[in-house]
Amino acid sequence: MTSVAANNVDSSATLNAPAGRNVPLLFRAMTPNDARAVAELELKIFAMPWSREDFFRETKNDLAEYVVGELDGQIVAYAGAWVSFEQAEVMHVAVEPKLRGQGIGTLLFGELIKAVKARGASSITLEVRPSNTAAIKLYENFGLKSVGRRKGYYLDNGEDALIMWNTRL
Ligand SMILES: CC(C)(COP(=O)(O)OP(=O)(O)OC[C@H]1O[C@@H](n2cnc3c(N)ncnc32)[C@H](O)[C@@H]1OP(=O)(O)O)[C@@H](O)C(=O)NCCC(=O)NCCS
Numbered sequence: 001m002t003s004v005a006a007n008n009v010d011s012s013a014t015l016n017a018p019a020g021r022n023v024p025l026l027f028r029a030m031t032p033n034d035a036r037a038v039a040e041l042e043l044k045i046f047a048m049p050w051s052r053e054d055f056f057r058e059t060k061n062d063l064a065e066y067v068v069g070e071l072d073g074q075i076v077a078y079a080g081a082w083v084s085f086e087q088a089e090v091m092h093v094a095v096e097p098k099l100r101g102q103g104i105g106t107l108l109f110g111e112l113i114k115a116v117k118a119r120g121a122s123s124i125t126l127e128v129r130p131s132n133t134a135a136i137k138l139y140e141n142f143g144l145k146s147v148g149r150r151k152g153y154y155l156d157n158g159e160d161a162l163i164m165w166n167t168r169l
Helices: 032-045 052-060 104-118 133-141
Strands: 004-008 012-016 022-029 064-071 074-084 087-095 123-128 145-150 161-166
Touching: 022 104, 032 052, 032 074, 032 087, 052 064, 064 087, 064 104, 074 104, 087 104, 104 133, 123 133, 133 161
Parallel strands: 087 123
Antiparallel strands: 004 012, 012 022, 022 064, 064 074, 074 087, 123 161, 145 161
């Protein structure tokens, strides 16, 4: 198994590729030029994907804070939230399927939290499928706790959503 180790507290890490080559993983804010690549990744991952136009709009949305993770010049992860006063509401967290389980999601979510805190957020909330054990574990590691459910929230299969919060970012 490959692994990701943070080597820079701000915005980069190193992925140890199978060939032993160190590949830099860089985190930065999403730009309008990223909308196509992010939408392509979204289409691979989510049952109800946002479009390129949706992500393009997010780059112009004053409330939105999005970060992308780039490996060898390719976007392999992205996360975003809307920040309103002290509250951040997570809209997306996603990692390229082939690269999961190596700590990228953890680094990505850490970058998102850093970004929303810089905008003044002191609490963060999101909805997640109860069946999504990987995501729930990730969020719990960042202090989010399940505080309730929205019945039949997901339109594709009628699954409930767990509502998670961390009110002390
Ligand atoms: C959720 C997601 C972003 C996690 O990304 P990742 O790069 O695999 O995350 P990490 O490798 O940093 O792992 C995060 C934690 O989840 C755990 N985890 C990862 N995959 C897991 C799995 N399949 N089952 C159980 N736990 C898992 C890890 O062990 C780790 O916890 P630990 O540090 O305490 O060991 C990724 O699975 C994903 O993109 N899923 C599809 C999109 C999605 O569901 N997004 C969330 C919507 S709310």
